[in-house]
Amino acid sequence: EVQLVDSGGGLVQPGGSLRLSCAASGFTFTNYWMTWVRQAPGKGLEWVANIKQDGSEKYYMDSVKGRFTISRDNANHSLYLQMDSLRAEDTAVYYCARTFGPRYSDYWGQGTLVTVSS
Amino acid sequence: QSALTQPRSVSGSPGQSVTISCTGTSSDVGAYNYVSWYQQHPGKAPKLMIYDVTKRPSGVPDRFSGSKSGNTASLTISGLQGEDEADYYCWSFAGSYTMVFGGGTKLTVL
Numbered sequence: 001e002v003q004l005v006d007s008g009g010g011l012v013q014p015g016g017s018l019r020l021s022c023a024a025s026g027f028t029f030t031n032y033w034m035t036w037v038r039q040a041p042g043k044g045l046e047w048v049a050n051i052k053q054d055g056s057e058k059y060y061m062d063s064v065k066g067r068f069t070i071s072r073d074n075a076n077h078s079l080y081l082q083m084d085s086l087r088a089e090d091t092a093v094y095y096c097a098r099t100f101g102p103r104y105s106d107y108w109g110q111g112t113l114v115t116v117s118s
Numbered sequence: 119q120s121a122l123t124q125p126r127s128v129s130g131s132p133g134q135s136v137t138i139s140c141t142g143t144s145s146d147v148g149a150y151n152y153v154s155w156y157q158q159h160p161g162k163a164p165k166l167m168i169y170d171v172t173k174r175p176s177g178v179p180d181r182f183s184g185s186k187s188g189n190t191a192s193l194t195i196s197g198l199q200g201e202d203e204a205d206y207y208c209w210s211f212a213g214s215y216t217m218v219f220g221g222g223t224k225l226t227v228l
Contacts, residue, residue, distance in 0.1 A: 037219075044121070044207060044220070045156070045158075045164060045207050045209075045219045046219060047209070047219060050215055050217070057215065059214065095164070100169075101152065102211065102215055103211055104152070104166060104169040104170070104209065105164075105166065105209075106166045106169075106175060108163040108164055108165075109163065110163055
């Protein structure tokens, strides 16, 4: 059974850092792109970043470029999102997702809430 | 990376059909056959309903169908059921391995 378990969210002050993790199981992790998507409270979904199977290519939405870093540990079937210089507008539930292509995502984690507030 | 345009809400009675539109540009929806649709119930993770414009994953009822014309993709739900009430999002490849979502549509089953 495919499972993605998101963790690492919490309350952080503006300008602070947080590292999200996504533990994958039930599929061959190295065969898939992986993606982070976020959803601010009461708002829609927003694509954040993608990473290729071997980690050699990474892509970001404009507003997080230079602040967020997506990475993966294929040996441990894990995906990460290092978030630095956090802003109030980064407050959201963050989901990891298994991605084809990147064309679409067929399995999603349960999400982890990040709150940026003083 | 501007969001794709979806109607904020649509509604229909049980058994009826509804269509949700998703309008982008010639750089995203119009350029690639890589539009997918997601259903999201409150407090839950999104669920893939349609991918590559028209394809349906295993387990998704054939009441759900997708199409595209020019820069606009559409999701049609026929034979509406109560459990279809949810938020629906379109998502398109936008070139250079970036992706863009629609703003979301709330479907109400009357």
